Amino acid sequence: MTMNLDKQGFDGPVAWETPGTRRAFLLWTARHLARALVWVALWWGALYVTLLLPVAAVVPMVLVLLSIGTMALVALGRLAMGWRMWRILRVYPWRQLSGAVRITKGKDALFVLPDPDSPEKVVSLKAPAGLFRTWSHEALKEYDEELWYAGDPRFACVVAKPGLRGLGYLAQPTAYNHRTSPRRKGLSPEARRRARAIGARVAD
Template identity: 40%
Template sequence: MHHKTGWEDPATRHAWRRTALFRCAALVGWILSFFAWLFAVVMTPAWLLVLWLPVLLVGIWYALLALIAVAALTGTRRVLRVYPWQVGIAEVRSKKNGSTQFVVPNPDRPEKTVSLGCGGMIGTGRHFWVRAVKSGRLTTAWFAGNPRYVGVVATPGPQNLLRVAQREATDSRMSPRKRGVSPEARALARAAGAQVGED
């Protein structure tokens, strides 16, 4: 890759637009399914509500997951506007709890690694990354970002963009990582949307 940032690569912008289209379509689909559920409830006997209620709860959960995925699009673009792609540096592993783990070298100490994860929640078992890693189709990924804070992983191309982050980089209730991180690295992470604390 010869681009200063991932976003400068036309293939990356195309992949982001494709991801945005897919995620927005999924969200709209789950919202429309609520109206289909409502129609089914109205058109069937009242005693069937006992069966329809669990369907509603499942639909609400998947709609929330779709909403979170759509909300992550802005963060994905923000990371890609700061960091370049590093091809094939992220090792991808499947964990026992059903989640996927991305193991990336520490930028300041390449002999050490940092792990980021995705999945592990109810309803994420069918996510592309979880399925592909479990099946053994993927063992490495492209990575843009700083694994101590936030990043984006992708399959070669790039395709199947996914924003990943350390919890302390996104949760304001937690203390952000400072030890062993240079001021320049923290400034870049802040520009990419991570919580890095005060200088």
């Protein structure tokens, strides 16, 4: 694993001020908004068709409605992640890293990134394969060759392919979940400040 930047940690201008970041984020938002609107429109269309069908045909259409509704909720959930991504991009600088991506036995994508306070240590962030996606080496090739990331892998990060393509969001299970214990140890004052600035949970 090699770091392509001379500086590590939190040095450098925040990602939002880097040329190309705002355009990449707007494109990401527009793409996911379009997907969400399409699924919502399909759900309403399927509901309208269901109301016109005879009673005998309603049961299979309910299954269709549930399937489309699930996809709509997934799309809306991904769109909602944009708020957290925006906050991360306004707090952390971009970093570049090669050889940082693995595929687990369960076909999840694992991003192995340096600890900002102790660069000799690494922290892993997982991108689950999910029900409708399995990660492949080909899909992750560009991320592995030159990964762009902004954030603190102990909490959450925005990742991208070279040229700020393929923006993605990764978070630790403890970063925002109030049912888990917040991180306490190994955090510098600057790391705590930035984590709180993105809304992540940090113990006092």
